[in-house]
Amino acid sequence: MNQTNNDFLQGESVSLRRRVNLQASYHAGVTPGLVFLHGGLGNRFNWRSQYEFFLHQGREVLTYDLAGHGQSSPYNGYSLGRHRRDLTRLLQKYQIKSPVICCHSYGVPLGLEWARRNRASALILVAGGTHDLAPWWEIPLIKFLAWGGRYLYHLPGVQLLTNRISSDRTHQKIEQFFAESSLPIEPHPYEALEIFWGYNFWQHHPAGLNQKIPVLVITGGKDSSFTQAMGDELANSFPLGQHFHLPQAGHLLIAEYPEVVSNAIADFLNQSL
Numbered sequence: 133m134n135q136t137n138n139d140f141l142q143g144e145s146v147s148l149r150r151r152v153n154l155q156a157s158y159h160a161g162v163t164p165g166l167v168f169l170h171g172g173l174g175n176r177f178n179w180r181s182q183y184e185f186f187l188h189q190g191r192e193v194l195t196y197d198l199a200g201h202g203q204s205s206p207y208n209g210y211s212l213g214r215h216r217r218d219l220t221r222l223l224q225k226y227q228i229k230s231p232v233i234c235c236h237s238y239g240v241p242l243g244l245e246w247a248r249r250n251r252a253s254a255l256i257l258v259a260g261g262t263h264d265l266a267p268w269w270e271i272p273l274i275k276f277l278a279w280g281g282r283y284l285y286h287l288p289g290v291q292l293l294t295n296r297i298s299s300d301r302t303h304q305k306i307e308q309f310f311a312e313s314s315l316p317i318e319p320h321p322y323e324a325l326e327i328f329w330g331y332n333f334w335q336h337h338p339a340g341l342n343q344k345i346p347v348l349v350i351t352g353g354k355d356s357s358f359t360q361a362m363g364d365e366l367a368n369s370f371p372l373g374q375h376f377h378l379p380q381a382g383h384l385l386i387a388e389y390p391e392v393v394s395n396a397i398a399d400f401l402n403q404s405l
């Protein structure tokens with residue numbers, strides 16, 4: 133795999149089907165592999181700290197830009213079904229079997245939809261759930277940004293609208309997160325968000341998952357979009373669910389507290405697998 137300046141997440145463009153190419157970063161290693169799914173308006177770099185943590189532990193790791201995000205090509209129309217099918221194709225390309233699916237924010241519904249139809253070793257659900265996913269301010273904000281407000285992002289006041297989802301913690305990792313995940317200029321990521329508005333996993337699948345697997349839910353106490361109570365409810369909905377809560381963390385806890393989150397995932401997997 134080609135890499136630039138030894139950046140493990142540089143990755144490669146993978147052609148899955150006609151006009152669909154996903155930018156993916158993959159390294160072979162000890163199985164089960166960890167597959168990292170980013171959230172809305174994000175990209176594969178969102179999970180940098182955890183990807184590099186488990187890579188250095190010798191684990192198999194994969195992350196990629198969802199269609200319409202980062203360096204991946206857009207869909208003509210977005211749906212969780214399309215995302216799920218292309219994730220399956222990507223795993224087949226790298227011959228990844230029964231992975232640990234790690235999801236952040238809007239990546240959680242995709243991870244759950246995939247795990248309902250495919251074999252997973254475990255699920256890591258970070259700052260995202262199964263229903264009531266959009267806080268009251270998100271839809272008008274996203275519509276404003278999609279309409280053209282994203283071009284005003286260089287103004288400090290507009291930057292605060294998106295940076296507010298982080299806690300007030302500042303360090304090199306969170307600064308790198310924002311540098312690698314600046315507000316998208318293209319319209320596709322905003323269009324892709326609409327499939328999650330009004331989504332309810334339990335309405336579509338009352339029986340839940342078709343397998344009994346370990347599930348770790350991780351939440352932050354300063355996250356207004358996915359609260360501790362929502363995390364408790366989500367963890368309790370799975371027979372093998374656990375909840376790890378960081379009181380001082382915000383929605384971007386994978387970058388705010390990268391070592392804590394990585395170690396929590398590692399401990400959970402060591403105990404559960």
